[in-house]
Amino acid sequence: MPDPSQDMLCQALELADKAVGFYAKAVADCPEALGREVFERLVADKKKQRARIEEVSQGLVAGKKWEAACVLHEDQPEDMRKVFSQLVPGLPPGKAACMTVVGALSAAIDAELLALGFFREHAAKTTDPVEKAFLAEMIRDQRGFHVLLSDTRYYFEDPQGWYMEKERAGLDGA
Template structure:
């Protein structure tokens, strides 16, 4: 029978594997993307996954030393809200450059991996009682959801840049003409 510490370590190892897969997808997207907005978005996501993996590895290492969730789990705030960073980048580069099918494939692969991560962390929340562990898992769900939304936003940006700019700039197309 597996004890609670072993179960936590196994969960953290699975989380690390998921983070590494996503980091690799974002690294590939970064290297293949010809568009500056895409490049910077993949860079932000790659770095976020790298940082998450580092944090999870630290927690895993603390558990190996026999520490509890309260001692092992340190919370690190995100450096910058990813969605705000993407919107800033997209608005700075109003002209969408060449987008190849590989970019969309990388986005869709990333979205699937983010969805899988959300599901994994939600499943862990269902069986976790420790309040510190729950806060950690809730934060991971929130971070993964933010990554998913960023990828979906970039996909929308690439598929219909004009509609993206209208929606994000809150422009109104009410058909009203000038006053005579």
């Protein structure tokens, strides 16, 4: 009988691999430098997430229990709401991006929401506290990816609106 935790981790690895491939293609296809920066950031973050999942998976395959296979990190997650703002300093609010970038961002948001649902579903089923904490970490990461992508899409769809809302400043520099 297959181990449900190992099955979940295998599926999570597949999701991470697909995300890395999608974001790498978006980097290559993205005509705007800012879009490329965001997708490059997501490639790096997804590779880190994949490595984390792989580390836990290998520990479980080696026969370790969750407590030994999954070392929980005490680090503070990066505030993804600030990440995009840090990428755009000095960029004047301009016209909206071409729809290929917005389309890629929308597809990425949909994929991240599916991954978020995947981790939430498994977190609701597990009773192991370490596995639950690991899944909470994955959920936190997915939420961060969603925030970054949503903020980026908003900027590309309505740069002036983004500056007004996110930067809380007028467009006249006042």
